[in-house]
Amino acid sequence: MRQRLIFTNRPGEAIDGLVAGLRPANVYVIVDANTEKQVLSLLSAMSEAVAGAKTICVGEGDVNKNLDSLASVWTVLNETGATRSSLVLNVGGGMVTDMGGFAAATFKRGMRFINVPTTLLAAVDASVGGKTGVNFNGCKNEIGVFAESEAAVISTVFFDTLPVRELLSGYAEMLKHALLDNRKTFCDLLDYSFAGAGYDKDRLLELLKESVAVKERIVAEDLHEHGIRKALNLGHTTGHAFESFAMAVRHSPIPHGYAVAWGMVVELILSRMLTGFPSDMLQRYVAYVRDNYGAFDFTCDDYSRLLGFMAHDKKNPSADRINFSLLGDVGDVVIDTVVDIDNIKAALDIYRDMTGI
């Protein structure tokens, strides 16, 4: 069974329609403390099912995506008589959809659940793949199962409460998927802007729908060939190096999505140099990143540290060669390109020129 994906800016109606169809014995809403404050009263006003549900609130943030929070959810389900005919609505970011999905998938060997992502990143991520889980012993998503939700209700009306910084972090993931897939979607994304408070939420919903469709194609293709999975690493070898450098050297972390957006600049420059990526697409992407994300700032004195972080990336097979997934064009992936140090240094030079740092 494939989960249903509903893209709508009337999420209350969608949820009530789904609940009417599933006829659960009772309904639970799992939220974190932040979502409870920012979103739950809004959603309760839109949906009878949410208004009548039992709320289970967990601590917010990745630090609470752990066994203790999970046990607290199981305890409420157990003590309030939840059954396999009950239904869980996971309302929140990726932490809530991952942990709530795992709690539901394992309570009495499996309850039904619906994801209602309230962040852009969760909206992209919660849509396909059915990954659920929690962190354990300092390792991310160490414990979990693959379990598909009954449905995901994807809406941009929740994003009002999100800082633009967080929207852009999720948007970097959408840009990456488009780069791996097709020029039209990629150009549609470059034509969109979050600038100003009144960004177009309905247009963003359309772009999300397009982006999720791209992700579904990539995941479906991955069933047959192993290449695309590596392609999902686009921008990450350099992005992780930027993140590690910011943390270890500057003691000032940068958002993951920003690091990936900047990392993709470097890796598209390498693609231009080595695999024929077209100049106009590179120029447009760099302009978009510069205008929206600014630039990650470093000098040529930092190159050796950055190269060290790249070589030790956990997805890099050995320390003395650095492996990249590059692009021949938008949608044309060239996996496992070994790049020598001089070319990477040249790309970092060009990055600094193009972003004006």
Added chain:
Amino acid sequence: MRQRLIFTNRPGEAIDGLVAGLRPANVYVIVDANTEKQVLSLLSAMSEAVAGAKTICVGEGDVNKNLDSLASVWTVLNETGATRSSLVLNVGGGMVTDMGGFAAATFKRGMRFINVPTTLLAAVDASVGGKTGVNFNGCKNEIGVFAESEAAVISTVFFDTLPVRELLSGYAEMLKHALLDNRKTFCDLLDYSFAGAGYDKDRLLELLKESVAVKERIVAEDLHEHGIRKALNLGHTTGHAFESFAMAVRHSPIPHGYAVAWGMVVELILSRMLTGFPSDMLQRYVAYVRDNYGAFDFTCDDYSRLLGFMAHDKKNPSADRINFSLLGDVGDVVIDTVVDIDNIKAALDIYRDMTGI
């Protein structure tokens, strides 16, 4: 994919053959403290894979089938670098196969595992259905998933260390399945005896294979009709009443399997009275139970307490009528038979006559 079932009294060879085929990065053996002492050195001598495996030992008994034990297993897997290419061997009774299966099914969203049941009950249970899980908040198997092992290696050579009492407890489950399915298997079971230290382990392995095949048919049938699931309750309405009575009134618990064996006597008497169960089959079953299990001892002064426990059985829909799954013959199930109090009292009278208490 269906898990492989291997019935053999050379379990070491079977395990090594499976491991050679699966080519895991490394192998873990999960045992409880009792199995580690009684079985592990025997099995290590038989199997290179077991001898070379990392052992994870948990506390024994249902009381340790909990989140703490589970977390201790996850911790060892995490700290010793287990990956999704590793393999877990669950060696033990139902507690180890249930908890170890759940630990493996959830570590990094799913490792492969093989069950090596060392009790008769686990050998019957671990063979089909893929139920894994742990107890939580005082509720049995409250947290878990359905996950099939790669294979179950079923062997009677481990049973040497089991008291006959525990063998008979598992055997009651085999008798129940045969009663629900066919006369030949049922009669084969009645012809077998555990009396004496030198009971025939190879014959028991054949009977186990037959019994598991019966259980597979029942489970497969259950996919289509809901009747058989209720039929698996045969002997349990009365058996639970005996267990509750023994615990609450006499403060002296009786083994679950014995309670079911005795409960099935009462329910086969009801089947003789109400649904035409043949007299010769009833006589043979009662003789087998009397000779091997003895009898649960009570007088007519205890009837009202026993009836009270039956009426409050969690699977009974209401307190003023008592529902049974009865048999028209071996293999002919009559579900949802409402029985009045006088008939139950008559059946208890006949039980006392037939068992000679």
